[in-house]
Amino acid sequence: MTRRFALMLDPVAADEQRDDYTGTFTQVDATAPALSVGELSTQRGDGVFESIGVVDGHAQEVVPHLERLAHSARLCDLPEPNLEQWRQAVQRAAAQLGAGESVIKLILSRGVEHGPTPTAWVTAAPAADFSAVRRDGVKVVTLDRGYDLGAAERAPWLLLGAKTLSYAVNMAALREAKRRGADDAVFLSSDGFVLEAPTASLLLRFGDRFTTPAPNGGILHGTTQLSVYDHLSARGFEVGYDRIPAGDLTRADAAWLVSSVRLAAAITAVDGVPLPVDAALTDELNAYLLSPRD
Protein backbone atom coordinates (compact mmCIF):
# COMPACT_ATOMS: atom_id res chain seq x y z
CA MET A 1 0.00 0.00 0.00
CA THR A 2 1.51 3.34 -1.07
CA ARG A 3 1.19 5.63 1.93
CA ARG A 4 3.03 8.83 0.96
CA PHE A 5 2.52 10.35 -2.49
CA ALA A 6 1.03 13.29 -4.34
CA LEU A 7 -1.26 13.74 -7.30
CA MET A 8 -0.46 16.74 -9.47
CA LEU A 9 -3.61 18.14 -11.07
CA ASP A 10 -3.55 19.50 -14.63
CA PRO A 11 -5.36 22.85 -14.87
CA VAL A 12 -9.04 22.39 -15.75
CA ALA A 13 -11.42 25.36 -15.80
CA ALA A 14 -14.28 25.30 -13.29
CA ASP A 15 -16.90 25.36 -16.07
CA GLU A 16 -15.31 22.53 -18.06
CA GLN A 17 -17.35 19.51 -16.95
CA ARG A 18 -16.13 15.97 -17.52
CA ASP A 19 -17.28 12.64 -16.11
CA ASP A 20 -13.79 11.36 -15.45
CA TYR A 21 -10.78 13.47 -14.49
CA THR A 22 -8.37 10.53 -14.15
CA GLY A 23 -6.36 11.73 -17.14
CA THR A 24 -5.66 15.05 -15.39
CA PHE A 25 -3.82 13.45 -12.44
CA THR A 26 -0.12 12.60 -12.37
CA GLN A 27 1.05 10.62 -9.37
CA VAL A 28 4.46 11.49 -7.97
CA ASP A 29 6.54 10.20 -5.10
CA ALA A 30 6.25 12.53 -2.10
CA THR A 31 10.01 12.87 -1.84
CA ALA A 32 10.68 13.38 -5.56
CA PRO A 33 11.21 16.89 -6.96
CA ALA A 34 7.80 17.98 -8.27
CA LEU A 35 7.67 21.76 -7.97
CA SER A 36 9.84 24.39 -9.63
CA VAL A 37 11.62 27.10 -7.65
CA GLY A 38 9.39 29.67 -9.40
CA GLU A 39 6.34 28.37 -7.50
CA LEU A 40 4.55 31.28 -5.82
CA SER A 41 3.38 28.96 -3.06
CA THR A 42 7.00 28.60 -2.03
CA GLN A 43 8.15 32.17 -2.76
CA ARG A 44 5.15 34.01 -1.29
CA GLY A 45 2.92 31.53 0.55
CA ASP A 46 0.52 32.61 -2.18
CA GLY A 47 -2.23 30.02 -2.37
CA VAL A 48 -4.84 28.20 -0.30
CA PHE A 49 -5.15 24.74 1.22
CA GLU A 50 -7.26 22.20 3.09
CA SER A 51 -6.36 19.21 5.28
CA ILE A 52 -8.77 16.28 5.16
CA GLY A 53 -8.77 13.42 7.65
CA VAL A 54 -8.95 9.91 6.19
CA VAL A 55 -10.05 6.93 8.29
CA ASP A 56 -9.59 3.44 6.86
CA GLY A 57 -9.53 4.86 3.35
CA HIS A 58 -12.63 7.03 3.82
CA ALA A 59 -12.02 10.77 3.32
CA GLN A 60 -14.08 12.71 5.87
CA GLU A 61 -16.33 15.71 5.12
CA VAL A 62 -14.98 16.12 1.60
CA VAL A 63 -17.69 18.49 0.37
CA PRO A 64 -17.34 21.04 3.22
CA HIS A 65 -13.57 21.03 2.67
CA LEU A 66 -13.99 21.55 -1.08
CA GLU A 67 -16.46 24.38 -0.46
CA ARG A 68 -14.03 26.06 1.92
CA LEU A 69 -11.23 25.66 -0.64
CA ALA A 70 -13.42 27.49 -3.18
CA HIS A 71 -14.25 30.16 -0.58
CA SER A 72 -10.56 30.71 0.23
CA ALA A 73 -9.74 30.86 -3.49
CA ARG A 74 -12.40 33.54 -3.98
CA LEU A 75 -11.01 35.67 -1.14
CA CYS A 76 -7.54 35.38 -2.71
CA ASP A 77 -8.69 36.22 -6.28
CA LEU A 78 -7.58 32.79 -7.48
CA PRO A 79 -9.40 31.16 -10.40
CA GLU A 80 -12.42 29.15 -9.27
CA PRO A 81 -11.34 25.54 -8.68
CA ASN A 82 -13.09 22.73 -10.53
CA LEU A 83 -14.50 21.03 -7.44
CA GLU A 84 -15.45 17.81 -9.22
CA GLN A 85 -11.85 17.41 -10.36
CA TRP A 86 -10.65 17.97 -6.79
CA ARG A 87 -13.28 15.58 -5.43
CA GLN A 88 -12.12 12.83 -7.78
CA ALA A 89 -8.48 13.51 -6.86
CA VAL A 90 -9.34 13.11 -3.17
CA GLN A 91 -11.25 9.88 -3.85
CA ARG A 92 -8.40 8.52 -5.94
CA ALA A 93 -5.85 9.35 -3.24
CA ALA A 94 -8.04 7.95 -0.46
CA ALA A 95 -8.52 4.68 -2.37
CA GLN A 96 -4.77 4.10 -2.22
CA LEU A 97 -4.54 4.62 1.52
CA GLY A 98 -4.81 1.56 3.71
CA ALA A 99 -6.33 0.97 7.11
CA GLY A 100 -5.75 3.46 9.91
CA GLU A 101 -5.66 7.24 9.84
CA SER A 102 -4.20 9.32 7.04
CA VAL A 103 -4.25 12.90 5.91
CA ILE A 104 -4.93 14.29 2.45
CA LYS A 105 -3.93 17.88 1.79
CA LEU A 106 -5.30 19.98 -1.05
CA ILE A 107 -3.05 22.78 -2.25
CA LEU A 108 -4.03 25.41 -4.80
CA SER A 109 -1.14 27.77 -5.48
CA ARG A 110 -1.16 30.88 -7.66
CA GLY A 111 1.26 28.97 -9.85
CA VAL A 112 4.67 29.69 -11.24
CA GLU A 113 5.72 33.35 -11.32
CA HIS A 114 4.48 34.97 -14.55
CA GLY A 115 2.88 31.61 -15.44
CA PRO A 116 -0.58 31.29 -16.96
CA THR A 117 -2.37 29.06 -14.44
CA PRO A 118 -2.43 28.01 -10.80
CA THR A 119 -0.59 24.90 -9.67
CA ALA A 120 -2.74 22.33 -7.93
CA TRP A 121 -1.93 19.14 -6.11
CA VAL A 122 -3.11 16.74 -3.47
CA THR A 123 -0.80 14.98 -1.01
CA ALA A 124 -1.49 11.81 0.93
CA ALA A 125 0.43 10.59 3.97
CA PRO A 126 -0.09 8.61 7.18
CA ALA A 127 -1.41 10.73 10.04
CA ALA A 128 0.62 11.08 13.21
CA ASP A 129 -0.63 8.98 16.14
CA PHE A 130 -2.92 11.30 18.11
CA SER A 131 -4.35 8.69 20.47
CA ALA A 132 -2.45 10.08 23.48
CA VAL A 133 -3.54 13.69 22.92
CA ARG A 134 -7.15 12.60 22.37
CA ARG A 135 -7.00 10.81 25.72
CA ASP A 136 -4.86 13.26 27.74
CA GLY A 137 -5.85 16.59 26.22
CA VAL A 138 -3.77 19.72 25.67
CA LYS A 139 -2.52 22.59 27.79
CA VAL A 140 -2.94 25.88 25.93
CA VAL A 141 -1.66 29.42 26.28
CA THR A 142 -3.51 32.47 24.97
CA LEU A 143 -1.64 34.57 22.41
CA ASP A 144 -2.53 37.96 20.97
CA ARG A 145 -3.28 37.68 17.22
CA GLY A 146 -2.72 41.43 16.84
CA TYR A 147 -6.01 42.15 15.04
CA ASP A 148 -9.18 43.53 16.59
CA LEU A 149 -12.51 41.83 15.85
CA GLY A 150 -13.41 44.44 13.24
CA ALA A 151 -10.26 44.01 11.13
CA ALA A 152 -11.61 41.26 8.87
CA GLU A 153 -14.57 43.32 7.71
CA ARG A 154 -12.64 46.58 7.55
CA ALA A 155 -9.64 45.18 5.67
CA PRO A 156 -10.49 42.17 3.48
CA TRP A 157 -6.94 42.20 2.02
CA LEU A 158 -5.81 40.76 5.36
CA LEU A 159 -7.44 37.51 4.09
CA LEU A 160 -8.54 36.65 7.63
CA GLY A 161 -11.32 34.30 6.51
CA ALA A 162 -9.15 32.44 3.97
CA LYS A 163 -7.08 29.34 4.69
CA THR A 164 -3.95 30.56 2.91
CA LEU A 165 -0.53 28.95 2.64
CA SER A 166 0.90 31.91 4.60
CA TYR A 167 0.97 30.05 7.90
CA ALA A 168 4.31 31.27 9.30
CA VAL A 169 2.54 33.09 12.17
CA ASN A 170 0.46 30.00 13.01
CA MET A 171 3.65 27.93 13.18
CA ALA A 172 5.43 30.59 15.28
CA ALA A 173 2.50 30.61 17.72
CA LEU A 174 2.81 26.85 18.19
CA ARG A 175 6.55 27.23 18.88
CA GLU A 176 5.79 30.00 21.40
CA ALA A 177 3.24 27.75 23.13
CA LYS A 178 5.85 24.99 23.47
CA ARG A 179 8.41 27.48 24.79
CA ARG A 180 5.88 28.31 27.51
CA GLY A 181 5.47 24.64 28.40
CA ALA A 182 2.08 24.22 26.72
CA ASP A 183 0.96 22.06 23.82
CA ASP A 184 -1.05 24.51 21.78
CA ALA A 185 -2.26 28.09 21.61
CA VAL A 186 -5.55 29.96 21.49
CA PHE A 187 -5.43 33.25 19.61
CA LEU A 188 -7.11 36.31 21.13
CA SER A 189 -8.10 39.44 19.23
CA SER A 190 -6.27 42.60 20.28
CA ASP A 191 -9.56 43.79 21.84
CA GLY A 192 -9.70 40.73 24.06
CA PHE A 193 -11.97 38.17 22.40
CA VAL A 194 -11.34 34.50 21.77
CA LEU A 195 -10.61 33.56 18.14
CA GLU A 196 -9.25 30.10 17.25
CA ALA A 197 -6.16 27.95 17.63
CA PRO A 198 -3.38 28.12 15.01
CA THR A 199 -4.59 24.88 13.40
CA ALA A 200 -7.88 24.10 15.16
CA SER A 201 -11.25 25.51 16.18
CA LEU A 202 -12.20 26.14 19.77
CA LEU A 203 -15.30 24.71 21.43
CA LEU A 204 -16.53 25.71 24.91
CA ARG A 205 -19.20 24.11 27.08
CA PHE A 206 -21.32 26.06 29.57
CA GLY A 207 -23.85 23.72 31.18
CA ASP A 208 -25.74 22.06 28.32
CA ARG A 209 -24.89 24.78 25.84
CA PHE A 210 -21.86 24.69 23.54
CA THR A 211 -20.38 27.77 21.94
CA THR A 212 -17.61 28.70 19.55
CA PRO A 213 -16.37 32.11 18.33
CA ALA A 214 -18.57 33.40 15.51
CA PRO A 215 -16.81 32.93 12.14
CA ASN A 216 -17.54 36.45 10.98
CA GLY A 217 -14.61 36.64 8.62
CA GLY A 218 -11.96 36.97 11.28
CA ILE A 219 -11.50 33.23 11.71
CA LEU A 220 -11.98 30.12 9.61
CA HIS A 221 -15.26 28.29 9.82
CA GLY A 222 -14.05 24.91 11.08
CA THR A 223 -15.31 21.87 9.17
CA THR A 224 -14.78 19.64 12.22
CA GLN A 225 -16.53 22.15 14.48
CA LEU A 226 -19.53 22.10 12.11
CA SER A 227 -19.58 18.32 12.20
CA VAL A 228 -19.33 18.26 16.00
CA TYR A 229 -22.24 20.71 16.18
CA ASP A 230 -24.35 18.32 14.05
CA HIS A 231 -23.58 15.56 16.54
CA LEU A 232 -24.23 17.67 19.64
CA SER A 233 -27.51 18.99 18.22
CA ALA A 234 -28.64 15.42 17.48
CA ARG A 235 -27.81 14.56 21.09
CA GLY A 236 -30.12 17.38 22.26
CA PHE A 237 -27.52 19.94 23.27
CA GLU A 238 -27.85 23.61 22.43
CA VAL A 239 -25.11 24.99 20.14
CA GLY A 240 -24.33 28.59 19.22
CA TYR A 241 -21.86 31.14 17.86
CA ASP A 242 -20.84 34.03 20.08
CA ARG A 243 -18.47 36.89 20.70
CA ILE A 244 -16.54 35.33 23.57
CA PRO A 245 -14.45 37.48 25.94
CA ALA A 246 -11.07 35.98 26.81
CA GLY A 247 -12.11 35.78 30.47
CA ASP A 248 -14.81 33.22 29.60
CA LEU A 249 -12.17 30.64 28.66
CA THR A 250 -11.39 29.71 32.25
CA ARG A 251 -15.07 29.87 33.27
CA ALA A 252 -16.08 27.11 30.85
CA ASP A 253 -17.29 23.75 32.19
CA ALA A 254 -15.13 22.10 29.52
CA ALA A 255 -13.33 23.11 26.34
CA TRP A 256 -11.85 21.42 23.29
CA LEU A 257 -9.71 22.12 20.27
CA VAL A 258 -11.19 20.34 17.26
CA SER A 259 -9.56 19.84 13.87
CA SER A 260 -9.71 17.47 10.90
CA VAL A 261 -6.82 15.17 11.70
CA ARG A 262 -6.10 15.43 15.44
CA LEU A 263 -9.90 15.52 16.01
CA ALA A 264 -11.10 16.48 19.53
CA ALA A 265 -8.52 17.35 22.19
CA ALA A 266 -9.80 18.43 25.60
CA ILE A 267 -8.19 21.60 26.95
CA THR A 268 -6.79 20.74 30.37
CA ALA A 269 -5.35 24.16 31.25
CA VAL A 270 -5.39 27.75 29.96
CA ASP A 271 -2.30 29.82 30.77
CA GLY A 272 -1.57 27.44 33.65
CA VAL A 273 -5.12 27.54 35.09
CA PRO A 274 -6.60 24.01 35.14
CA LEU A 275 -9.88 23.48 33.29
CA PRO A 276 -12.43 20.74 34.05
CA VAL A 277 -12.18 17.85 31.59
CA ASP A 278 -15.15 15.83 30.36
CA ALA A 279 -13.39 12.60 29.42
CA ALA A 280 -16.58 10.72 28.53
CA LEU A 281 -17.76 13.36 26.09
CA THR A 282 -14.27 13.68 24.61
CA ASP A 283 -14.26 9.93 23.91
CA GLU A 284 -17.73 10.17 22.44
CA LEU A 285 -16.73 13.05 20.15
CA ASN A 286 -13.64 11.22 18.92
CA ALA A 287 -15.61 8.02 18.29
CA TYR A 288 -18.06 10.08 16.27
CA LEU A 289 -15.27 11.91 14.40
CA LEU A 290 -13.61 8.57 13.56
CA SER A 291 -16.83 7.16 12.09
CA PRO A 292 -17.32 7.59 8.32
CA ARG A 293 -18.80 11.03 7.59
CA ASP A 294 -19.49 12.81 4.30
Place this chain on the structure above:
Amino acid sequence: MTRRFALMLDPVAADEQRDDYTGTFTQVDATAPALSVGELSTQRGDGVFESIGVVDGHAQEVVPHLERLAHSARLCDLPEPNLEQWRQAVQRAAAQLGAGESVIKLILSRGVEHGPTPTAWVTAAPAADFSAVRRDGVKVVTLDRGYDLGAAERAPWLLLGAKTLSYAVNMAALREAKRRGADDAVFLSSDGFVLEAPTASLLLRFGDRFTTPAPNGGILHGTTQLSVYDHLSARGFEVGYDRIPAGDLTRADAAWLVSSVRLAAAITAVDGVPLPVDAALTDELNAYLLSPRD
Protein backbone atom coordinates in the same frame (compact mmCIF):
# COMPACT_ATOMS: atom_id res chain seq x y z
CA MET B 1 24.38 33.63 -20.93
CA THR B 2 22.10 31.62 -18.62
CA ARG B 3 19.57 34.09 -17.26
CA ARG B 4 17.07 32.01 -15.30
CA PHE B 5 18.28 29.28 -12.96
CA ALA B 6 18.61 28.28 -9.33
CA LEU B 7 21.38 27.03 -7.10
CA MET B 8 20.26 24.53 -4.49
CA LEU B 9 22.45 24.78 -1.36
CA ASP B 10 23.42 21.67 0.58
CA PRO B 11 22.96 22.14 4.34
CA VAL B 12 26.14 23.47 5.99
CA ALA B 13 26.15 24.46 9.66
CA ALA B 14 26.88 28.11 10.44
CA ASP B 15 30.00 27.20 12.42
CA GLU B 16 31.46 24.93 9.75
CA GLN B 17 33.92 27.21 7.97
CA ARG B 18 35.32 26.40 4.55
CA ASP B 19 37.18 28.49 2.00
CA ASP B 20 35.19 27.25 -0.95
CA TYR B 21 31.54 26.22 -0.89
CA THR B 22 31.31 25.47 -4.62
CA GLY B 23 30.80 21.78 -3.91
CA THR B 24 27.66 22.56 -1.90
CA PHE B 25 25.82 24.16 -4.85
CA THR B 26 23.73 22.29 -7.41
CA GLN B 27 22.55 24.33 -10.36
CA VAL B 28 19.06 23.56 -11.66
CA ASP B 29 16.93 24.93 -14.46
CA ALA B 30 14.37 27.40 -13.08
CA THR B 31 11.51 25.54 -14.74
CA ALA B 32 12.62 22.03 -13.76
CA PRO B 33 11.06 20.30 -10.76
CA ALA B 34 13.42 20.92 -7.85
CA LEU B 35 11.30 20.92 -4.69
CA SER B 36 9.23 18.14 -3.18
CA VAL B 37 5.57 18.58 -2.27
CA GLY B 38 6.55 18.11 1.39
CA GLU B 39 8.38 21.47 1.37
CA LEU B 40 7.17 23.59 4.31
CA SER B 41 7.86 26.74 2.29
CA THR B 42 5.10 25.66 -0.04
CA GLN B 43 2.75 24.13 2.53
CA ARG B 44 3.04 26.81 5.21
CA GLY B 45 4.97 29.78 3.82
CA ASP B 46 7.38 28.71 6.54
CA GLY B 47 10.74 30.27 5.79
CA VAL B 48 12.46 33.58 5.09
CA PHE B 49 13.79 35.31 1.99
CA GLU B 50 15.68 38.23 0.48
CA SER B 51 15.61 39.83 -2.98
CA ILE B 52 18.89 41.30 -4.21
CA GLY B 53 19.23 43.61 -7.19
CA VAL B 54 21.97 42.81 -9.68
CA VAL B 55 23.31 45.41 -12.12
CA ASP B 56 25.60 44.28 -14.93
CA GLY B 57 26.52 41.19 -12.94
CA HIS B 58 27.21 43.08 -9.68
CA ALA B 59 25.01 42.01 -6.76
CA GLN B 60 24.08 45.08 -4.70
CA GLU B 61 24.34 45.42 -0.92
CA VAL B 62 24.95 41.73 -0.41
CA VAL B 63 26.11 41.97 3.21
CA PRO B 64 23.06 43.93 4.48
CA HIS B 65 20.80 41.43 2.74
CA LEU B 66 22.66 38.48 4.28
CA GLU B 67 22.48 40.10 7.71
CA ARG B 68 18.74 40.62 7.35
CA LEU B 69 18.34 36.99 6.23
CA ALA B 70 20.09 35.91 9.44
CA HIS B 71 17.90 38.30 11.47
CA SER B 72 14.72 36.91 9.91
CA ALA B 73 15.92 33.33 10.50
CA ARG B 74 16.50 34.15 14.17
CA LEU B 75 13.00 35.58 14.58
CA CYS B 76 11.59 32.41 13.00
CA ASP B 77 13.68 29.99 15.12
CA LEU B 78 15.39 28.68 11.98
CA PRO B 79 18.96 27.36 12.22
CA GLU B 80 21.52 30.12 11.77
CA PRO B 81 22.47 30.34 8.09
CA ASN B 82 26.10 29.99 7.04
CA LEU B 83 26.46 33.49 5.60
CA GLU B 84 29.73 32.79 3.80
CA GLN B 85 28.07 29.91 1.95
CA TRP B 86 25.18 32.20 0.97
CA ARG B 87 27.59 34.97 -0.06
CA GLN B 88 29.46 32.61 -2.34
CA ALA B 89 26.17 31.35 -3.81
CA VAL B 90 25.14 34.93 -4.60
CA GLN B 91 28.53 35.67 -6.18
CA ARG B 92 28.38 32.50 -8.23
CA ALA B 93 24.86 33.29 -9.46
CA ALA B 94 25.74 36.92 -10.19
CA ALA B 95 28.78 35.88 -12.22
CA GLN B 96 26.49 34.02 -14.62
CA LEU B 97 24.19 36.98 -15.20
CA GLY B 98 24.97 39.22 -18.14
CA ALA B 99 24.60 42.94 -18.69
CA GLY B 100 21.47 44.74 -17.54
CA GLU B 101 19.39 44.31 -14.41
CA SER B 102 18.67 40.98 -12.74
CA VAL B 103 17.31 39.75 -9.46
CA ILE B 104 18.72 37.13 -7.13
CA LYS B 105 16.42 35.71 -4.48
CA LEU B 106 17.61 33.91 -1.36
CA ILE B 107 15.17 31.44 0.13
CA LEU B 108 15.67 29.62 3.42
CA SER B 109 12.77 27.26 4.12
CA ARG B 110 12.17 25.21 7.23
CA GLY B 111 12.64 22.22 4.96
CA VAL B 112 10.66 19.13 4.20
CA GLU B 113 7.99 18.19 6.75
CA HIS B 114 9.57 16.02 9.49
CA GLY B 115 12.92 16.47 7.68
CA PRO B 116 16.19 17.09 9.51
CA THR B 117 17.35 20.36 7.93
CA PRO B 118 16.16 23.53 6.22
CA THR B 119 16.03 23.72 2.44
CA ALA B 120 18.02 26.57 0.96
CA TRP B 121 18.30 27.91 -2.54
CA VAL B 122 19.10 30.97 -4.59
CA THR B 123 17.27 31.91 -7.79
CA ALA B 124 18.50 34.19 -10.55
CA ALA B 125 16.36 35.79 -13.25
CA PRO B 126 16.22 38.93 -15.39
CA ALA B 127 14.52 41.85 -13.65
CA ALA B 128 11.38 43.37 -15.13
CA ASP B 129 11.92 46.67 -16.95
CA PHE B 130 11.23 49.35 -14.34
CA SER B 131 12.45 52.33 -16.37
CA ALA B 132 8.90 53.68 -16.88
CA VAL B 133 7.96 53.50 -13.21
CA ARG B 134 11.27 55.10 -12.17
CA ARG B 135 10.46 57.98 -14.55
CA ASP B 136 6.68 58.27 -14.05
CA GLY B 137 6.28 57.25 -10.40
CA VAL B 138 3.46 55.40 -8.70
CA LYS B 139 -0.01 56.23 -7.42
CA VAL B 140 -0.58 54.63 -4.02
CA VAL B 141 -3.54 53.93 -1.78
CA THR B 142 -3.31 53.56 1.98
CA LEU B 143 -4.44 50.23 3.42
CA ASP B 144 -4.96 49.23 7.04
CA ARG B 145 -2.44 46.53 8.06
CA GLY B 146 -4.68 45.59 10.99
CA TYR B 147 -1.95 45.81 13.65
CA ASP B 148 -1.32 48.71 16.01
CA LEU B 149 2.21 50.05 16.43
CA GLY B 150 2.71 48.14 19.67
CA ALA B 151 1.86 44.71 18.26
CA ALA B 152 5.38 43.78 17.18
CA GLU B 153 6.86 44.25 20.63
CA ARG B 154 3.85 42.80 22.45
CA ALA B 155 3.53 39.70 20.23
CA PRO B 156 6.82 38.60 18.64
CA TRP B 157 5.11 35.44 17.28
CA LEU B 158 3.48 37.74 14.71
CA LEU B 159 6.97 37.85 13.11
CA LEU B 160 6.44 41.47 12.10
CA GLY B 161 10.14 42.25 11.77
CA ALA B 162 10.95 39.12 9.75
CA LYS B 163 10.86 38.85 5.96
CA THR B 164 8.99 35.56 5.84
CA LEU B 165 7.68 33.62 2.87
CA SER B 166 4.13 34.22 4.17
CA TYR B 167 3.44 37.10 1.80
CA ALA B 168 -0.17 36.35 0.82
CA VAL B 169 -1.37 39.54 2.54
CA ASN B 170 1.28 41.64 0.80
CA MET B 171 0.17 40.23 -2.55
CA ALA B 172 -3.52 40.80 -1.71
CA ALA B 173 -2.76 44.42 -0.82
CA LEU B 174 -1.16 44.97 -4.23
CA ARG B 175 -4.24 43.49 -5.94
CA GLU B 176 -6.49 45.75 -3.85
CA ALA B 177 -4.39 48.78 -4.87
CA LYS B 178 -4.81 47.89 -8.55
CA ARG B 179 -8.56 47.37 -8.07
CA ARG B 180 -8.65 50.95 -6.76
CA GLY B 181 -6.82 52.25 -9.84
CA ALA B 182 -3.48 52.70 -8.08
CA ASP B 183 -0.08 51.08 -8.65
CA ASP B 184 0.95 50.27 -5.11
CA ALA B 185 -0.10 50.46 -1.48
CA VAL B 186 1.17 52.01 1.74
CA PHE B 187 0.23 50.08 4.87
CA LEU B 188 -1.05 52.00 7.89
CA SER B 189 -1.15 50.69 11.45
CA SER B 190 -4.62 50.29 12.91
CA ASP B 191 -3.83 53.28 15.17
CA GLY B 192 -3.16 55.48 12.16
CA PHE B 193 0.59 55.53 11.56
CA VAL B 194 2.48 54.99 8.33
CA LEU B 195 4.30 51.64 8.04
CA GLU B 196 5.71 50.46 4.69
CA ALA B 197 4.60 49.28 1.26
CA PRO B 198 3.93 45.56 0.65
CA THR B 199 7.32 45.15 -1.06
CA ALA B 200 9.09 48.50 -0.50
CA SER B 201 10.10 51.04 2.12
CA LEU B 202 8.60 54.51 2.27
CA LEU B 203 10.64 57.71 2.21
CA LEU B 204 9.20 61.20 2.84
CA ARG B 205 10.80 64.60 2.31
CA PHE B 206 9.91 67.66 4.40
CA GLY B 207 12.10 70.57 3.32
CA ASP B 208 15.71 69.38 3.57
CA ARG B 209 14.89 66.58 6.00
CA PHE B 210 14.05 63.04 4.95
CA THR B 211 12.17 60.62 7.16
CA THR B 212 10.98 57.03 7.14
CA PRO B 213 8.88 55.05 9.65
CA ALA B 214 11.06 53.79 12.50
CA PRO B 215 11.81 50.06 12.03
CA ASN B 216 10.95 49.17 15.62
CA GLY B 217 10.05 45.57 14.84
CA GLY B 218 6.74 46.33 13.16
CA ILE B 219 8.27 46.78 9.74
CA LEU B 220 11.32 45.57 7.88
CA HIS B 221 14.44 47.68 7.92
CA GLY B 222 14.84 48.37 4.21
CA THR B 223 18.29 47.72 2.77
CA THR B 224 17.64 50.16 -0.08
CA GLN B 225 16.33 52.79 2.34
CA LEU B 226 19.56 52.46 4.35
CA SER B 227 21.61 52.88 1.20
CA VAL B 228 19.58 55.93 0.11
CA TYR B 229 20.13 57.45 3.57
CA ASP B 230 23.90 57.02 3.12
CA HIS B 231 23.66 58.92 -0.14
CA LEU B 232 21.40 61.67 1.21
CA SER B 233 23.61 62.17 4.27
CA ALA B 234 26.68 62.47 2.03
CA ARG B 235 24.78 65.10 0.04
CA GLY B 236 24.23 67.12 3.25
CA PHE B 237 20.58 66.32 3.87
CA GLU B 238 19.23 65.46 7.29
CA VAL B 239 17.76 61.97 7.63
CA GLY B 240 15.73 60.42 10.44
CA TYR B 241 13.36 57.75 11.69
CA ASP B 242 9.99 58.79 13.06
CA ARG B 243 6.54 57.77 14.12
CA ILE B 244 4.64 59.25 11.17
CA PRO B 245 0.89 59.92 11.38
CA ALA B 246 -1.02 58.93 8.23
CA GLY B 247 -2.04 62.55 7.71
CA ASP B 248 1.62 63.52 7.12
CA LEU B 249 1.70 61.52 3.88
CA THR B 250 -0.08 64.19 1.85
CA ARG B 251 1.79 67.02 3.58
CA ALA B 252 5.18 65.79 2.34
CA ASP B 253 7.17 67.84 -0.17
CA ALA B 254 7.93 64.60 -1.98
CA ALA B 255 7.74 60.87 -1.27
CA TRP B 256 9.18 57.68 -2.68
CA LEU B 257 8.85 53.93 -2.45
CA VAL B 258 12.32 52.38 -2.48
CA SER B 259 13.18 48.69 -2.92
CA SER B 260 16.04 46.51 -4.10
CA VAL B 261 14.94 45.80 -7.65
CA ARG B 262 12.45 48.51 -8.69
CA LEU B 263 14.70 51.04 -6.86
CA ALA B 264 13.23 54.56 -6.29
CA ALA B 265 9.69 55.29 -7.49
CA ALA B 266 8.27 58.74 -6.76
CA ILE B 267 4.79 58.71 -5.22
CA THR B 268 2.61 60.89 -7.46
CA ALA B 269 -0.66 60.54 -5.53
CA VAL B 270 -1.93 59.17 -2.21
CA ASP B 271 -5.56 57.99 -2.22
CA GLY B 272 -6.21 60.20 -5.24
CA VAL B 273 -4.57 63.33 -3.75
CA PRO B 274 -1.66 64.48 -5.98
CA LEU B 275 1.75 64.76 -4.33
CA PRO B 276 4.59 67.02 -5.53
CA VAL B 277 7.22 65.08 -7.49
CA ASP B 278 10.93 65.85 -7.40
CA ALA B 279 11.98 64.38 -10.76
CA ALA B 280 15.60 65.51 -10.53
CA LEU B 281 16.19 63.90 -7.14
CA THR B 282 14.37 60.75 -8.26
CA ASP B 283 16.74 60.47 -11.24
CA GLU B 284 19.71 61.12 -8.96
CA LEU B 285 18.60 58.42 -6.50
CA ASN B 286 18.12 55.87 -9.27
CA ALA B 287 21.49 56.69 -10.82
CA TYR B 288 23.04 56.15 -7.38
CA LEU B 289 21.10 52.92 -6.81
CA LEU B 290 22.20 51.60 -10.23
CA SER B 291 25.87 52.26 -9.44
CA PRO B 292 27.86 49.35 -7.97
CA ARG B 293 27.35 49.25 -4.19
CA ASP B 294 28.44 46.71 -1.58
